[in-house]
Amino acid sequence: MTWLEPTAAGLGVLCLFFLIRQSMWAWPVGIAMTSLYALIFFDVRLYSDFGLQLIFCVLQAYGWWFWLSHRDKAEADSQAPVIWLGLRKLLPWLAVGAVGALILGLVMDRFTDADLPYWDAMTTSFSLVAQFMLARKYLENWLVWIGVDVVAIGVYAYKGLLLTSGLYALFLVMCIWGFWQWRRDSRAEPEAAPAQ
Template identity: 45%
Template structure:
């Protein structure tokens, strides 16, 4: 049995939504993605393995739809998930096994924004010249925003939720344009979960701010 024989059933239509076939891959991506974001909002460690499974489903889905930057992004996400898994369990510093929620520093913002701008420009040019992508800029922009947000998630930076919100606001119409209606709906759900995550992480951020001010005093 070849890899194609194994993957082919996942690519077969399961249901039809708004006149468009929805594959097993998209359904499994929907379910694992929603669960992953909910677990991140609750700061549950299981979000990392669930997220890796979600990335694998989306590699198949995005390759089929010509969203090549998003497909490649999933491979990077898997690497970052391994890093994030480690930092959430070992990044709390001496005497702590839990990584606390923090704000993004000015230095981090400087290099994140610079990297995001360069990445968006470079990927737009690459996708325009080397692929048949019909949405090179938007594919590149969401890729850069997602990478920036994932870094923040790995380090438990509260502002990572704002980056995810920005990405989701582009993803929702982008996937609808590509007729990935279930995935577009999933990202609308992600947007709601991001708002919940932002609220919850900001609550956890407040005690650390008070501790930091007390130490400084």
């Protein structure tokens, strides 16, 4: 499995770069990356992360479809717009992440031999929230990803996945860049953004 982690990490950096640039290439690269990470996480018994990668494959396809279907078809190189949620609309997303983390952590703790079940569940639940928000082009997805990355760096370092931990440190920096870039590219303030 030694070749899998560096390959998946490289695809992860490329995927995130494409996402920051709002390029459609992010989605096929993301599908390849999540497939490799599913194998890696199953091998080290991080079952929540394993399941997360399988769901990410589906969410990658959804994001690809959403971005394509919500762009201005009259303009060849147009993109779906970035949407600001604002704090009031962000709070329910965070609540879903917290409840999901608690439920998944309890299940993993009681019914599996998972290591770090609650921390693993936290990164899983909030990653699902962030990924769906990313697919819908909600600006605040980057803030949720920043929180996930901070926790993931510690979890993966503890599990001896040092390359992946380093990758998440790079992801953290790239997510800060992504938030700044998407905010600059967005057309509306949170109060004026249309609901999607």
